[in-house]
Amino acid sequence: MTAGPAVARVAVDSPLPQLDQFFDYAVPERLREGVRAGQRVRMPLRSGGRIAHGWIVELVEMSTYEGRLAELEDLVSEVPVLAPEVWRLARSLADRAAGCASDILRLAIPQRYVRAEKAWLAGDIDAGPLPADPPPVAGYVPGEVEAGIRAGERMTLAAVPRPVVLPGGATVGAWAVTLAEAAAHALAGDRSAILVVPDYRDQEQLEAALADRIPAERIVRTDARQPGAARFTGFLRASGEDARVIVGNRSAVYAPAARLGLIAIWDDGDPLHAEPLAPGVHARDAALMRQEQSGAALVFLGHTRTVEVQRLVEIGWVRPVPRERAVRPHVVVTAQQASATGPAAAARIPPTAWAAAGEAARHGPVLVQVAQPGYAPLLACADCGAAASCVACGGMLHVPARGAEALCRLCGRGGGDWRCAACEGTRLRRATVGSARTAEELGRAFPAVRIVRSDGERPVLAVDDAPQLVVATRGAEPVAAGGYRAVLLLDGERMLVRESLRVAEDCLRWWSNAAALAAADAPVYLVGVGGGLGRALATWRQDRWAAEELAARRELRFPPAIxxxxxxxxxxxxxxxxxxxxxxxxxxxxxxxxxxxxxxxxxxxxxxxxxxxxxxxxxxxxxxxxxxxxxxxxxxxxxxxxxxxxxxxxxxxxxxxx
CATH class of the missing domain: 3.30.70.260 (ACT domain)
Structure with a gap:
């Protein structure tokens, strides 16, 4: 008699909703000794005689199905890649979103690489020592964060808005140090931590902060920029018995982790945390569900509190942890004055901010945040002001670089034969100015200062402390060594002209993240925006603004109130x-x-x-x-x-x- 279970309950890897259920398969005698829950398998489907893939979720001795069971075709791998807690998480999230669990599992489990799997099975890698007596989480009421991690609490923390110089010389945001210190406390108790960040820029800062506090062998990186084999190796390392710190983007929230003790999300309002693929589960919702199922601590960290987290605070589901002392940038709210002339007017900078930027640029880097990349992101009719669109497809016309012809953003067609649909005019003018045009104007005004441009086309991660003007689009601001000597936030009114429920929240987050890159006592100028948003940034009370925004959405029955x-x-x-x-x-x-x-x-x-x-x-x-x-x-x-x-x-x- 062959030992081992006789029936495998399998979740089929298929986007078809009718297949989103367990299917029982008989385990052939040749596989019974090696079969285990969590393994990926091949099995037949009755329709068309096809062979499908799936994961063994459970092994039982007997099936409730009364007919004859089909047999498993084969094991794809002997390594169990689907942890029980990950399956429970995927199933719960799929049910909550009316989706298929297999869609989530495809995000959670990377593609298999045989060579990487064999190397991992053959290796005996020392995980390194656990951190002993880690330092307290600085900037908050002493002992509050550490006690919350031990108790498995749900917490929200307002990040300290300062750059920090690490012992190795690198400069990172204080938020990265906060997450590294929190992860060290979880790891000191022999429990794993999952740290989720929006993109590789944040990941570079976080890994630099972790390197000073946690052995490299204990850190696992997992993100979409890695080669497939490296990502699969990291996944296998995370699935081991040793406690690890797992760092990655939104899919890292599904990573297997031994004795999970902490889940932390940096800047949960960033749209990169929202999964575009079905069923579209946000990393914040996945973290909340996993915390509830695992009992691990959960930390939301950001310079701004999202309206979603504010709702959780108000219903008592998440606890805000106060800072030890108030720290905020020196923000000056200023209008774009019509009296500005010459280069200041061309660069859309009020005279007071222009003078401060010129003085600061003599001593170190100055950040200038703009709304859009390119040279002239939007063109309009010179006669009537109507937005110029492509005559072929209706896409918006733009000028990508100085001296270039107008092109359509969608189809790339030239706009040489453009004619205004409203007034029949044929002359175009720049309706908006992008990062390239702004950098050009600043270069003329400050011929002796280096100009650095950072946007989606030419990203820059960090700059040194030499005098320079850094023109960056929102979200693409480099980290400056020692912090920026001044920060100018331009195009605020243009950023707000967007049809979205979250536009004000997004703008406040963009401005706050940029302001937090300023050195201590460096001025931050917000140009052209006042009212509640300007006041929230100047007083650094983003949480109060989030509470007011949530109250307004409750009255209108807008998310996240419903x-x-x-x-x-x-x-x-x-x-x-x-x-x-x-x-x-x-x-x-x-x-x-x-x-x-x-x-x-x-x-x-x-x-x-x-x-x-x-x-x-x-x-x-x-x-x-x-x-x-x-x-x-x-x-x-x-x-x-x-x-x-x-x-x-x-x-x-x-x-x-x-």
Whole structure:
């Protein structure tokens, strides 16, 4: 008699909603000795005799299915890559978002590399010592953060807005030091930590801060910029028995971790934390769910508090940890004065800020934040001022560089034959100025000062402390050695002209993150923005602004005061889906349907607003409708083309819905 379990319950790796369930397979005798839960396997599907991949979630002695079970085809690998806690997390998040667990598992488990797997199996790598008696988390009430980590609390921390020079000489944001110190405390208790940051810029700073406090062997990096083999090796290291500090972008929240003790997210308002792939689970929601399931501590750290975290604070789910003493940049709110002339007017800088920047540039780097990259990001009709669009596709025209012709952003077609649709004019003018044009104007005004440009086309991670003017787009600001001697925040009014529910919150976050790069006592000038946003930045009370914004959204029933589900489908399918959702009565509020703009022809969109307590029932209804649509019989008719299957797309908490 062969030892080992007889039945494997498998989760199929498929985006089809009808396959988002367990399937029982008989384990053939040749595999019973080596089969384990978490392994990736190949197995047959009854439809069409296909071979599919999946993960063994559970091994049992007997199946509840009364018929004859198909057998597993083979093991893809002997290494269990699906940890039980990761499966529970994926299943819960998929149910919450009306999605498929396999879609989340594809984000959580990287592609297999055989050579990397064999090297890991053969290796005996020393994980290094655990940090002994780590220093306290500086900047906060002594002992508060450390006690919260030990107790597995959910906390939100306002980051100290200062650059810090590490012992090795590198300059990083104080937030990176805070996360490194918190991770050291978790690791000192032989518990793992998962640190999630938006992108590689933040990851470089965080790894530099960790290197001074934690042995390199204990740090695991996982992000999309790594080669596939390196990423898979990091995943295997994280799945071991040794406690680690796992650093990465949004998918790192799903990493396997031995004895998880801390989950920390830096700047959870950054849109890079939102997963664009179905089912579109935000890293913040994944972290909250994993904390609840694991009992680990959870930390939200940022210069600004998001409205989502503010809601969690107000309902008592997250505890704010006070700072030891108030630290804030010296922010000056100033209007863009019409009296500015010459280079100052061309660069859109008020005279007072211009004079401060000129003086600061004699002693060190000065940061100038602008709204958009390029030379002239937007062109308009010189006669009537209407925005200039491509005559072929309707995309916006722009000038990518000095001396270049106007081009369409979408199709790349030249705008030489452009004619204004409103007034028939043919002359173009610059409606906005980008980073390249701003750098050019500053170069003329300060011929003896080096000009550095940092944007999506030419990113710069760090600059030295030499006198220089750094022109950067929002989110692309380099870290300056010792901090910037002055910071100018331009184009504030242009950043606010965007149709989005989050535009004000995003602008406050962009400005706060840039202001936090200033050296102590360095001036920060916010140009052209006043009111509540300007006051929140000048007083450094972003939490108060978040509370006011949440109160306004409650009155209007906007997220995150409630949850929203976006449903896209043809009219017939959409009407049936909305009819099923109507079974929840007044608990669901329907907006629409309206034609889908810029999407697939024939699709319409409806937005369903629902309270948090009812959202789970709505998700179950929408998931059932997706299965019904996917499994509906579509018999071919002789002499007629094959009909395209109907579409039904569901997205909870869609960040793109204005």
């Amino acid at each position: 949850r929203v589900a976006t449903v896209r489908a043809g009219r017939q399918v959409l009407d049936r889906t909305l009819g099923e959702a109507a079974s929840l009565g007044d608990a669901v509020d329907v907006l629409g349907p309206v034609p889908e703009e810029g999407g697939e022809p024939g699709l319409e969109r409806a937005i369903l607003r629902v309270e948090y307590g009812t959202a789970g029932r709505l998700a179950a209804i929408l998931k059932a409708e997706q299965i019904r649509v996917a499994t509906a019989r579509r018999r071919p008719v002789a002499g007629q083309p094959v009909r395209k299957p109907p579409t039904l797309r569901v997205r909870f908490d869609d960040p793109d819905v204005p």
